[in-house]
Amino acid sequence: MYHVGPEHIEYAALGVFILWTTWFAFNCGSMESISSGKQLHNSYSFKIYHAITGRIALNMVVCAGSGGLMAIIVAGFVQLITDADSINTNEIANGILSCLVAITGCCAFVTPWVSFAIGLVAVWFYHLGCYIEYKLDLKDTARVVPVHAWSGMLGLLAGAFAEKSYLLEVYENVCSCQELNLSNMEFNIGVSLAHQLLGALFIIAWS
DSSP: OOOOOOHHHHHHHHHHHHHHHHHHHHHHHHHHHHHHHHHHHOSSSOOOOOOHHHHHHHHHHHHHHHHHHHHHHHHHHHHHTTSSSOOOOOHHHHHHHHHHHHHHTTTTTSHHHEOOOOOOOHHHHHHHHHHHHHTTTTOOOOOOOIIIIIHHHHHHHHHHGHHHHHHHIIIIIISOOGGGGGGOOOOHHHHHHHHHHHHHHHHHHHH
């Protein structure tokens, strides 16, 4: 297992608590801003799409919750096989943050069950990123790359599992993007996943 240096556990826990709670303002607030902005450019009566905002919040809670449990299981297993004195709570904290990163890009478009699965997988993506950093002898004490880059790529790939009805709800009703003609589009998870993967590769190449 890759080495984790000494950190302040209480500060890490406080940081996760602050980020987790304020993350709702970021994701849910973005939807409120989009729907409010629509009213500024159209003559429609003022209407906030609370159903979409509620789905965003629910998906965030489900994803971070499932990922948090998976992070605890992984940390407990590592403690057993390494005979450590205690569970590494910092890895649990980073696991939760990884889940929040992974769900951010698709939180308005996926079901809670997909969010649950994203949380489980995000923790493993995070640990994979940490292991690669360890093997390459890269110094990243805050685990910035595994948390944001690896989990962000998972969130991009997870967009392939978006619900068509949710996409229509957001892009046609909220953003007024009827020119996209999404209602006549055929949605295939395999094709969508290939598109998302291609996009991820372009992002990596561009970076």
